[in-house]
Structures are given as structure tokens and as C-alpha cells.
Amino acid sequence: xxxxxxxxxxxxxxxxxxxxxxxxxxxxxxxxxxxxxxxxxxxxxxxxxxxxxxxxxxxxxxxxxxxxxxxxxxxxxxxxxxxxxxxxxxxxxxxxxxxxxxxxxxxxxxxxxxxxxxxxxxxxxxxxxxxxxxxxxxxxxxxxxxxxxxxxxxxxxxxxxxxxxxxxxxxxxxxxxxxxxxxxxxxxxxxxxxxxxxxxxxxxxxxxxxxxxxxxxxxxxxxxxxxxxxxxxxxxxxxxxxxxxxxxxxxxxxxxxxxxxxxxxxxxxxxxxxxxxxxxxxxxxxxxxxxxxxxxxxxxxxxxxxxxxxxxxxxxxxxxxxxxxxxxxxxxxxxxxxxxxxxxxxxxxxxxxxxxxxxxxxxxxxxxxxxxxxxxxxxxxxxxxxxxxxxxxxxxx
Numbered sequence: 345x346x347x348x349x350x351x352x353x354x355x356x357x358x359x360x361x362x363x364x365x366x367x368x369x370x371x372x373x374x375x376x377x378x379x380x381x382x383x384x385x386x387x388x389x390x391x392x393x394x395x396x397x398x399x400x401x402x403x404x405x406x407x408x409x410x411x412x413x414x415x416x417x418x419x420x421x422x423x424x425x426x427x428x429x430x431x432x433x434x435x436x437x438x439x440x441x442x443x444x445x446x447x448x449x450x451x452x453x454x455x456x457x458x459x460x461x462x463x464x465x466x467x468x469x470x471x472x473x474x475x476x477x478x479x480x481x482x483x484x485x486x487x488x489x490x491x492x493x494x495x496x497x498x499x500x501x502x503x504x505x506x507x508x509x510x511x512x513x514x515x516x517x518x519x520x521x522x523x524x525x526x527x528x529x530x531x532x533x534x535x536x537x538x539x540x541x542x543x544x545x546x547x548x549x550x551x552x553x554x555x556x557x558x559x560x561x562x563x564x565x566x567x568x569x570x571x572x573x574x575x576x577x578x579x580x581x582x583x584x585x586x587x588x589x590x591x592x593x594x595x596x597x598x599x600x601x602x603x604x605x606x607x608x609x610x611x612x613x614x615x616x617x618x619x620x621x622x623x624x625x626x627x628x629x630x631x632x633x634x635x636x637x638x639x640x641x642x643x644x645x646x647x648x649x650x651x652x653x654x655x656x657x658x659x660x661x662x663x664x665x666x667x668x669x670x671x672x673x674x675x676x677x678x679x680x681x682x683x684x685x686x687x688x689x690x691x692x693x694x695x696x697x698x699x700x701x702x703x704x705x706x707x708x709x710x711x712x713x714x715x716x717x718x719x720x721x722x723x724x725x726x727x728x729x730x731x732x733x734x735x736x737x738x739x740x741x
Contacts, residue, residue, distance in 0.1 A: 351401035351453065355390055360454045360464045362387030366714055367723070368471040370518065374505040376715075383714055391446040394453055403452030406732030409674040413448075413729070416667040417441045420631060420711065423660050429630025437631050440711050444722065447714070451726035455688070462529075466537065469526040473544025475507040476519055476551040483554065498554040509716070513706055516555035518716045520564045521723070523548035524698055527568060528691040531575045563701035565592075571694035574683050610650050610705050613637050617649050617658065628661035631711070652703035652710065652721075672700065675725060678732025689731040695724030 365373070366383045373379040394401065424430045424437035455461045479501040483489045489496040497512035509515035523545050530541035552560055573581050616637045623629070634647040635658050649655040657665040675696055679689045699707070699721055710721040 349398070349400075351394060351398045355394060355398075356453060356457060356460065358386065358390045359394070359450050360460050362390060363450060363454055364464055364467055367719060368468045370509075370716060370719075371472055371475040371507045374508060379715075380713060387450055388443060388446050391450040391453075395446065395449055401453070401456075402449065403456055403730055404733040405448070405452060405729045406674070406678040409671060409678055409729055409732055410448075412667060412671045412674050413444075413725075416664070416671055417444065419664055419667055420660060423628050423664065424631040427627060427630040429628075429633045431630065431632035431634075437711070440713070443714065444711075447718075447722055448726045448729055451723070452730040455727070455730050461688070462532075465525055465529055466533075466541070469522055469529060469544040469548075470540055472519065472522040473526065473540075473547045475501060476522070476544070476547035479507055480547065480550055480554070494556050496554070497556050498551060512555040513557050513560070514716050516552050516557035516560040517702060517707060517720050519548040519551040519555075520560050520567075520698060520702070521695060521720055523552060523564055524567045524571065524694050525691065528571050528575070528688075528694060531571070531690075557706060559702055559704065559706035563698045563706070566701050567694045567698035570697045571690055574690040574693060609639055612639050612641075613646055613650055614654065617654050624658055624661060626661050626663075628657075628659050628664060631659055633659050648708045650708055651705055652708050655708040656710075671725075672696065675728040675732065679728040682731055682734055687731050688727055692724050692727035692731055696728060699724060 362383065362385075366387050369379055369382065373382060421434075421438060421441060425434045430437070454464060479498060482502050482504075483496065483498055484491065487502055499510060499512040499515045500508040509518065526541045526545035526548060530538050530545060533541055549564065552564055569585075572584060576584070616639075617635060620635070629635070635649055635655075636645060636647055637649070638645040649658055653665060653668075656668050676693065679693045679696070682689045683693065702720070707717065707720060709717055712718065
């Protein structure tokens with residue numbers, strides 16, 4: 345039975361704790377199964393209770409973007425059920441789609457209380473920032489792995505089970521998100537909280553640098569520019585931009601000299617993907633299908649297209665790709681309309697721009713069990729779905 349009572353404060357707090365454990369727990373919950381269990385119990389189970397029993401307290405969402413999301417979910421479900429190339433049972437994909445709805449609802453419910461949402465984000469960036477600095481100190485000062493370009497690629501707090509991402513691109517994506525959140529918070533906060541946010545931003549950004557993931561570098565750089573452009577006055581942003589341009593050109597020159605500008609075989613991966621487009625362009629190869637691209641020159645095969653756009657096209661066909669792009673565009677338009685309001689729309693916009701850039705060559709999947717890849721896409725999507733409705737102007741106590 346649907347209750348007409350407002351959402352209990354304890355349930356909203358529990359959802360915020362669940363979001364904290366989902367966003368920051370990646371750093372201190374080393375076991376993947378335990379992380380999934382904790383996330384299910386503290387985030388998705390309470391979100392299901394809110395969805396079923398407290399309809400009156402559902403957050404308002406951007407109707408246009410949510411409509412596209414529903415259409416996207418329907419198409420994914422159709423491909424998962426009826427396309428013989430889909431990997432795994434259909435219920436697996438239907439469960440992931442339910443997770444998407446619950447996650448969007450959970451983020452919106454917590455964002456209804458601005459103070460609670462702000463405290464949550466501060467807790468996340470402080471926790472992740474701490475692990476970023478610990479990883480940097482371990483690698484650079486204790487293990488003395490060197491400061492030279494590509495001397496090593498940072499992906500863990502070496503020698504510890506916590507904050508071990510096992511892959512430098514995955515760790516770069518996570519701390520790229522943390523850096524964007526920390527910067528946006530520093531522009532909103534004052535005093536000691538601003539200092540803490542800036543320290544977290546510097547730590548997360550330095551961590552990203554030592555992963556040597558150039559796609560994430562570019563995504564983080566553009567996301568930072570978007571965050572500053574939306575948050576600062578036009579005059580301040582122009583001054584900052586003109587000051588930054590010489591540094592950007594110097595960085596490009598350094599990369600060229602160090603041999604850091606190359607495609608890392610992605611050009612060959614993309615070309616082989618294109619050569620097979622006639623097989624999957626309409627209906628897709630199936631949910632979770634692997635393109636299995638092999639490069640003879642290095643005797644190595646890849647089970648993914650290294651690009652969200654190409655991978656989504658491969659799995660769900662042209663309709664799936666168009667719905668995904670339409671969803672992203674509708675989120676950006678909704679967030680842009682409310683960018684001047686005292687809301688978290690600038691954060692959502694910056695994070696979504698980060699997604700758009702890294703999805704070109706570093707990020708390839710959005711429908712999988714909640715983890716780093718989930719956070720990278722669905723956190724900004726949920727923020728913009730809520731803020732795009734104009735709900736950020738009012739607050740639920």
C-alpha cells in the first residue's frame with residue numbers, strides 16, 4: 345500500500361549513507377562481493393522501499409530526459425530478451441535497468457535535502473582525497489617509483505588491499521570524477537571546507553596525472569573548464585582562460601617530445617569495428633556481446649571497443665546509440681537551463697562533459713553492476729535529471 349506520509353528522515357539519511365558507501369566505499373571495501381552486498385542493503389533496498397511505499401515523496405525529474413531514459417531502457421530490454429547474441433539471462437539485464445531507476449530515485453531523494461547532499465559530497469571527496477594522497481606518498485616517497493614520464497602508472501595504494509583499482513584507466517576515471525566534485529565544491533564553500541575541497545582536488549588530480557591516461561587528462565581538463573565557466577563571472581573566466589592557455593600549449597609540446605601523443609592501437613580497433621558494421625548496425629550484436637577485435641601486429645585481442653559510443657552501437661545497434669546520445673543531450677540542455685540557479689547543475693554539467701570526453705576512447709560500458717564505471721555515468725545523469733526539473737530551487741527538510 346502506498347503511504348501518503350512524507351518520506352521518513354531516517355530513510356533519507358540511510359539513502360545518503362548508502363550513496364556514500366557506493367561512491368567512497370570503492371576505496372576502503374576491497375572485496376567486490378562485499379561491496380555489492382553493502383550497496384544493495386544500504387542503497388538499493390531503501391530506494392526500493394521509497395519507490396514502492398512513499399510515492400508522494402518521489403523527486404521531480406526532468407520529464408524530457410526521463411522519457412528518453414525510459415525509451416532507452418525499453419530498447420535495452422528488447423535487445424536483451426529477443427536478440428540471440430545477448431550474454432546472460434534476460435533477467436540479469438532487467439535487474440540492471442531496475443538498478444538504474446532506483447539509483448536515479450535515490451540520488452534525487454537525497455538531493456531534496458541540500459544540506460544532506462552537501463555533507464555527502466564533502467564526505468566522499470575527503471575520503472577519496474585521503475586515499476589519493478596516501479597512494480601518491482606510497483608510490484613517490486616510500487617506494488620511490490620515480491617522477492619521470494611513464495616511469496610507472498598509478499592504480500593502487502601499493503601493498504594495501506584498500507584503494508586497489510587493478511587498472512590505471514579505472515583508477516583515473518574514479519579520481520577524475522572525485523577531482524571534478526572537489527573543484528565544484530570548493531567554488532561553493534568557504535573557509536576550512538573550501539581548503540579541504542581544494543586539497544582533495546589537488547590529490548585526485550595528481551593521482552590522475554600519474555595514471556598517464558591521456559584521455560582522462562583531457563576529460564578532466566575540459567570538465568574543469570566547464571565547471572569554472574559556469575561558476576565564475578565571464579570576466580574572471582576569460583582572465584583564467586588566457587592565463588591557462590600557455591600552460592596547455594606547453595603540456596602539448598611536452599607530450600609530443602615525450603612520445604605521449606599516439607593512438608595506442610585504438611585506431612586499429614576502431615577500423616576493425618567499422619569493417620564489421622554491416623553485421624550489427626540495426627539490431628545490435630546483443631546486450632553484453634564482445635566485438636573480439638584482434639590485432640595481428642601485437643598478437644593481442646580486445647573484447648571491447650574502447651569507446652562507449654562504439655560499444656553501445658555494437659551491442660544495441662543504431663537505435664540504441666541514438667537514444668543514448670539523445671539522453672545525454674537532453675540532460676545537458678536541462679542542466680544548462682538552470683545553471684545560474686544556486687543548484688548543483690554546474691557539478692552535473694561538468695561531470696557529464698567529463699563522461700562525453702572519456703567515452704571517446706577510455707570508457708565503454710554503463711550497464712553493469714555498480715562500481716567505478718557505474719559512478720562515472722549514472723551519478724551525473726541522476727544529478728542532471730533532478731536539477732533539470734528545477735527542483736533544486738526548493739528544499740525538503
